[in-house]
Amino acid sequence: MHTRRAFLAASAAAPAVLRGASTRTLDEIEKILASGNVKGRLTREDIPTPALMLDLDAFEHNVARMTKHLKDNGKAFRPHGKTHKCAEIARRLIQAGAVGACAAKISEAEAFAREGIGGLLVTSAPVGRLKIERALRLARLKPDTIFSVDNAQNVRELNDAAGAARIKFNLAVDLAVSSRTGITPGEPGAALAQLISTQPNLVFKGIQAYAGHSSHVIGFEARRKSSQEAMGRAVETRRMIESRGIECKWLSGGSTGTYNIDSSIDGITELQPGSFMFMDVDYNRIGGQDGEVYRDFKNSLTVATTVISKPADDAAIVDGGLKAFSTDKPFTPVAKGIDNLPYNWAGDEHGKLNLARASRAVNLGDRIEFVIPHCDPSVNLYDRMFCLRGDTVEAVWRITARGLSQ
């Protein structure tokens, strides 16, 4: 009586649900995804929501623009892997000219190293015996790895451990140019560099200095002032280290917000931005060099959702909530391709859309994509990202280091 064809015909007769609907069956889609051979065999509409979607044209534009800017300004490029946590992206950035990848934690760096990524800089200190054992293992696998430190006791323990293991640790002094980790710039930083340089099993590589607060200052001139002040202290510390007769060839810092400020600061040798490749609502808001919206890089990353309930004519519920977007910012996801469609959090699983002024009708079953408030912790919610060329799925990239914050 009811055949599968009849069911499909019944669906076809319901245009509101069909808007943007897939033409493949679930089994076909899952078979293609499981095969790993997705190129050109799936479209945007085949991907179950909520899902993390990457527009490859925009992503490649962003990578090319950042790479060219840093090359033109004579700075090395070690993009931060805490943003993407994806070995495939780290590999593509290196192919585009990056010297390696930053990692926020050792477990993240391990995940990259296991996939063959070298030139790693771990931006948090390996504190305590177990973390030091982990650092030893990573240094054996990728001897060019640089570890950041900000504490003399930790430096001595690293030296002892390296000696016992008959290896050398490459260390960077992490400077507190912002309000997170790091040792005070100036004399304290220089003294720590000197301590490292006198230990037999350590190699002093240079300075790690991340001015997190500068990155998000709204307005280009205010941001320039903030970053010049913060990074100026790092450059000054570099000079103090060299005035002690210690070679300090390398100073790494910078962010998506300050890339075109830090790239003209003498003494900084390397930039480590991450968010530029994806962008998010937060970075759009900080303003560009030539306008109120920061448009140097395109919004390549979205979360795709589906309208699963229409509780009223002017309201719709989508299937992405606190588990689909990180919520650490005071603003919400922004719909892509539909204007005046405010999203409000509606718990762990849902978002509520106000349709009163929306630029087009929104119906049950519609797929709606949103630019993410803050990209890094949102990417960390997903096991994979779906990479699109137009509406065609070109690849599925595993988020290799998802959940690895150890």
Next chain:
Amino acid sequence: MHTRRAFLAASAAAPAVLRGASTRTLDEIEKILASGNVKGRLTREDIPTPALMLDLDAFEHNVARMTKHLKDNGKAFRPHGKTHKCAEIARRLIQAGAVGACAAKISEAEAFAREGIGGLLVTSAPVGRLKIERALRLARLKPDTIFSVDNAQNVRELNDAAGAARIKFNLAVDLAVSSRTGITPGEPGAALAQLISTQPNLVFKGIQAYAGHSSHVIGFEARRKSSQEAMGRAVETRRMIESRGIECKWLSGGSTGTYNIDSSIDGITELQPGSFMFMDVDYNRIGGQDGEVYRDFKNSLTVATTVISKPADDAAIVDGGLKAFSTDKPFTPVAKGIDNLPYNWAGDEHGKLNLARASRAVNLGDRIEFVIPHCDPSVNLYDRMFCLRGDTVEAVWRITARGLSQ
């Protein structure tokens, strides 16, 4: 010159780092974790941070208390799996007397079903052809699964699909007693129940009604009023359905905040709280029946962190930030076992502690555990939880449905 023993001795000479330090090597710990046979072979200090930790005594107390309360009050118990996303916990709750488990989305229910969990109630509607195909597959695997719906068109599509597949779908009418999904209570809800009951391939099971807003009302009397009002509309809709000659034996709702309110409302047959098993800062704040702090259930869940930097005498940085805790609440993690130790967000990877008034000294390398602001989306950040009896790791439970919000 430097042996491993010498390294350990050097560490032992550094008491600040050794506080709470593990005595096992990283290789030993990882071998034990990989074996799956952890019982009694690891302690709290062996677990790399950040990590999700479950105090089993507190967890079991919470489960026993909720189970007894609902049994004493003649209500069935179908705890919400969106909180734990863990098949092992779902299994233990059923052993304790639960009739099954709720799941927020089909992919979450699928993960439970694959691990043998039955009695599933999916609390979001399967909208669109691909979600309906998924519902068919789940209904074949676990024929007692109930799906929630709030839309007539979706009901007709489910009927057609079930007919084509020669199965029956069990459906619940999802009532909008709060501001998320659901159909308007009263006549609209009763009419949808009637539509379901007239379709040949659908079985009308009853009502799903989650009053999310009531759960978090601060103050017991205000909360009672809110939940009685919201759930009263669900009970009234149940009567309206029955007055149409349609059997409506089942009404499921309730939450951790309202369990001892809803359990005395006639007409509600089943409660579906989830957070009670873990608790969080949010639920502690809503106030109990007999005091300003809600203490019916114990805080069994924490995130363990390590102090990895001491930028000043009165400040410490721990290795858990926006990727270790969900941040959707206007308050921050609360240290367990140390008073007056405010935590402030310090980016994706770190938290900053103000030590000025802390009840004990905090040193580099110290492990500090925090009660989580909001348990559900924080659990969703982790692949596993470490289950402790005192300081001994008794089990490691996989968070089976982590990231499954589809």
